[in-house]
Amino acid sequence: MSSGIEPAFAAGTRAASAAAPDDALAYAMRWHAGGDAVALATVTETWGSAPCPVGSMMAVSGSGRIEGSVSGGCVEAAVVQAAQDAIADGAPRRLSFAVSDGSAWSVGLACGGTIKVFVEALQLA
Amino acid sequence: MTPALLGALIEARAHRRPAVLATRLADGSQHLLVEPVGRGMVEMDPRLLDAARTAVRTDRSGTVMLADEEWFLQVHLPAPRLLLVGAVHVAQALAPLAGAVGLAVSVIDPRQGFATEERFPGIPLLRSWPDEALATLGIDSRTAVVTLSHEARLDDPALDAALASEAFYVGALGSRKTQAARRERLRAMGHGEAAIARLHGPVGLAIGAVGPQEIALSIVSELVAVRRGAALGTRLPAP
Numbered sequence: 484m485s486s487g488i489e490p491a492f493a494a495g496t497r498a499a500s501a502a503a504p505d506d507a508l509a510y511a512m513r514w515h516a517g518g519d520a521v522a523l524a525t526v527t528e529t530w531g532s533a534p535c536p537v538g539s540m541m542a543v544s545g546s547g548r549i550e551g552s553v554s555g556g557c558v559e560a561a562v563v564q565a566a567q568d569a570i571a572d573g574a575p576r577r578l579s580f581a582v583s584d585g586s587a588w589s590v591g592l593a594c595g596g597t598i599k600v601f602v603e604a605l606q607l608a
Numbered sequence: 609m610t611p612a613l614l615g616a617l618i619e620a621r622a623h624r625r626p627a628v629l630a631t632r633l634a635d636g637s638q639h640l641l642v643e644p645v646g647r648g649m650v651e652m653d654p655r656l657l658d659a660a661r662t663a664v665r666t667d668r669s670g671t672v673m674l675a676d677e678e679w680f681l682q683v684h685l686p687a688p689r690l691l692l693v694g695a696v697h698v699a700q701a702l703a704p705l706a707g708a709v710g711l712a713v714s715v716i717d718p719r720q721g722f723a724t725e726e727r728f729p730g731i732p733l734l735r736s737w738p739d740e741a742l743a744t745l746g747i748d749s750r751t752a753v754v755t756l757s758h759e760a761r762l763d764d765p766a767l768d769a770a771l772a773s774e775a776f777y778v779g780a781l782g783s784r785k786t787q788a789a790r791r792e793r794l795r796a797m798g799h800g801e802a803a804i805a806r807l808h809g810p811v812g813l814a815i816g817a818v819g820p821q822e823i824a825l826s827i828v829s830e831l832v833a834v835r836r837g838a839a840l841g842t843r844l845p846a847p
Contacts, residue, residue, distance in 0.1 A: 527633065528670070537670055604609075606611070
């Protein structure tokens, strides 16, 4: 349905609002235009005290660039890995993160929240 | 997601058009619905259209189940606007700070030398009288109006228009003493107590702000509190 609409990444997106997910979307388009592979991660569900609301986005490039966030920083590393996997095989991924105990720093949310994240690669077409 | 879809989404946001990105979580297939939602989407499941319309109306992104399929609806609404009347020093501090929390700021001031690109780099400026500027921009429920000029001939017509509108926040810079006089003038303009009670004046949270930057921070803090429904954003009725 988006056929006929030019990918319009122009000065207009700079606009007065700098709030997410504007930046992640704009960076994703810029990286894509520059020839880098791109994946987008989106928060689809939250419970408890999750720092990023549903709809928050993070863009990850094949070369390792990152913009935006899906949590307060606790799960970004795992999401980046999933993003690279999605870029590699083209398949979307659904991730869940929950704090299980005090030692779960590497995979959990320190704040005690639970989030679900959807990760998809930007197609090359 | 395809680059064309991403481009269309960025374009819709840049043009302040409400949009919903619907993603089937099982396989990542997507529809982008740009307001008016549903136009030309005849092949789409009408239940998905209904869900998208509800998501836009309530400004809530989330997951819905349709025929055993899980869809994520991401709502993209235009950024709330903050219209500043009076291109004064506080406005110079406030404009970038408000922009940083996601408000789309415009500055209104007809006076020579105030609303200049040099003083407000990158901020939309309207060098016309506030009542004309506000009528042109249109004040809706996603708009906040704050008067900063300290000049009744600029501030009062703006507050008159703002209090008669659906603006989610109306504030006026000024001391408690000048606020009392301002409220009297607004009563004389025909505003009832319910409308006048909506006025945040003195504007901003009482954080003991000193100087334009701290005053700007107190105003932005109150805007966030009101927008997010925090108790701090609710004022006792003015005396």
